[in-house]
Amino acid sequence: MLPITSTTAALAAVVLVCLSIAVSLRRKKVGIKIGYSEDTALMRRIRAQGNFIEYVPLALILLALAEYRQAPAAMLWAIACLLIAGRSLHFVGIMTGKTPLSAPGMIGTYGALLIGAAALMFG
Numbered sequence: 001m002l003p004i005t006s007t008t009a010a011l012a013a014v015v016l017v018c019l020s021i022a023v024s025l026r027r028k029k030v031g032i033k034i035g036y037s038e039d040t041a042l043m044r045r046i047r048a049q050g051n052f053i054e055y056v057p058l059a060l061i062l063l064a065l066a067e068y069r070q071a072p073a074a075m076l077w078a079i080a081c082l083l084i085a086g087r088s089l090h091f092v093g094i095m096t097g098k099t100p101l102s103a104p105g106m107i108g109t110y111g112a113l114l115i116g117a118a119a120l121m122f123g
Contacts, residue, residue, distance in 0.1 A: 005064040008080040019049040062116025071119040082112035
């Protein structure tokens with residue numbers, strides 16, 4: 001049933017919808033249908049959404065495979081929590097322009113990917 005992956009994927013789906021709505025609303029507000037233009041707020045929202053899409057699917061695949069292979073629950077929750085925390089910190093860092101938040105966010109995301117990979121390679 002993959003309950004940890006299911007919970008994480010459901011949360012990720014809600015977050016992606018929120019990120020997408022934020023992009024759509026900003027596009028409507030500034031009248032830009034395609035591209036970035038010079039609007040910094042729109043660029044930040046697009047990158048936050050894009051970065052989420054770039055990393056989350058692979059992390060979820062690793063999590064699902066590790067859970068399917070019955071990796072320890074603590075390891076699975078570590079992957080899930082690092083992914084959620086990492087993506088959250090990165091989002092806040094991108095939206096506010098504060099690199100001190102983006103950097104730990106990326107480290108959390110990298111950690112989720114590396115632990116997921118280790119679970120599959122050595123588990």
